[in-house]
Amino acid sequence: MPDVDLDLDRDLNVETLDLPDGRTLAYATYGREDGTSLVFHHGVPGSCVLGAVLSYTARQRGVRVIAPSRPGYGRSDPHPDGTLETWAADCQYLADELGLESFAVAGFSGGGPPALAVADRFPDRVTAAGIVSAPVPESEGPLASLARFPRLLDIALRCSRLLAQRRGDPFVVDQLTERDLDDVTAQLVGHDFRTGLAGRPSGAVRETRFLAGDWSLPDPEPAIETTAWHGTADSNVPLEPVERVYADRSDVTFRTVENDHLGTLLSVREELVTIAT
Numbered sequence: 001m002p003d004v005d006l007d008l009d010r011d012l013n014v015e016t017l018d019l020p021d022g023r024t025l026a027y028a029t030y031g032r033e034d035g036t037s038l039v040f041h042h043g044v045p046g047s048c049v050l051g052a053v054l055s056y057t058a059r060q061r062g063v064r065v066i067a068p069s070r071p072g073y074g075r076s077d078p079h080p081d082g083t084l085e086t087w088a089a090d091c092q093y094l095a096d097e098l099g100l101e102s103f104a105v106a107g108f109s110g111g112g113p114p115a116l117a118v119a120d121r122f123p124d125r126v127t128a129a130g131i132v133s134a135p136v137p138e139s140e141g142p143l144a145s146l147a148r149f150p151r152l153l154d155i156a157l158r159c160s161r162l163l164a165q166r167r168g169d170p171f172v173v174d175q176l177t178e179r180d181l182d183d184v185t186a187q188l189v190g191h192d193f194r195t196g197l198a199g200r201p202s203g204a205v206r207e208t209r210f211l212a213g214d215w216s217l218p219d220p221e222p223a224i225e226t227t228a229w230h231g232t233a234d235s236n237v238p239l240e241p242v243e244r245v246y247a248d249r250s251d252v253t254f255r256t257v258e259n260d261h262l263g264t265l266l267s268v269r270e271e272l273v274t275i276a277t
Helices: 048-061 084-097 109-121 150-167 169-176 183-196 202-211 239-247 261-267 269-274
Strands: 014-018 024-031 036-041 063-069 103-108 126-132 225-231 252-257
Touching (some): 036 084, 048 183, 048 269, 084 109, 109 126, 109 202, 126 269, 150 169, 150 183, 150 202, 169 261, 225 261, 225 269, 261 269
Parallel strands (some): 036 063, 103 126
Antiparallel strands (some): 014 024
16 A cells, blocks of 8 residues: 555645634645545644545545645644634535535544544534544644744744754654654645644644643543554653543543554554544
8 A cells, every 4th residue: 555645745735714713724635536535634733635645545445645734834824823723613614615514533643632623623524523633632743842932942843943944854754653663644744734834833832832821621421432552662652641631531542552652543544544534
């Protein structure tokens, strides 16, 4: 099975729509245009580009992956006062504009909480939820120590962007996995990171500060089948606090994977895409 079945230069088509408050929301679609729908949430930082890792599997399984860039990432305008609730409203508007009566949601890493927020807010439309390598309130991310200092966090993210530009895709891949990636997947991961931090890294600053603060994990209704996958070797979002939280959530199927942060996403693509079928 190929990891990615598209050429980024030729096949990546980012579209935009105007939200009711005048902001622009960017998104990309992958897989089968006429398939069942899965709204995929990228990590922090990240962008709609990351949805391409699901492209081949989605095409094979008859699934249409819609991957939006959340506010402040890529070509999506920032939302300085954005919350999980305002994101759920943005996602609802995207679904309405695309004519999605129902859809599944998925989230990788820092995209997990926003995906769960959508499921929690719209139980009548969300059919299933899947999160991979996602933090819980007790998690401490790599930039958590800078979260109280937004200017320093902004500088750190800008420096990361410059390093990614100068050192190329291997620099980005090394932050996320020890797994050997094929050239196309490595290019995609690097492009996703650079796109997410293009311009001012306002989205990454806001969401990093949120995840390092006092927040509650969204709790979708039990009727929404929810699955969480997490790597035993995840150094970005360590397993122990995540496993502890989900031990008390009988309505969530929690599965450990012998892999690291990004490696877990790549290894469960089949299962993740299948939640939409």
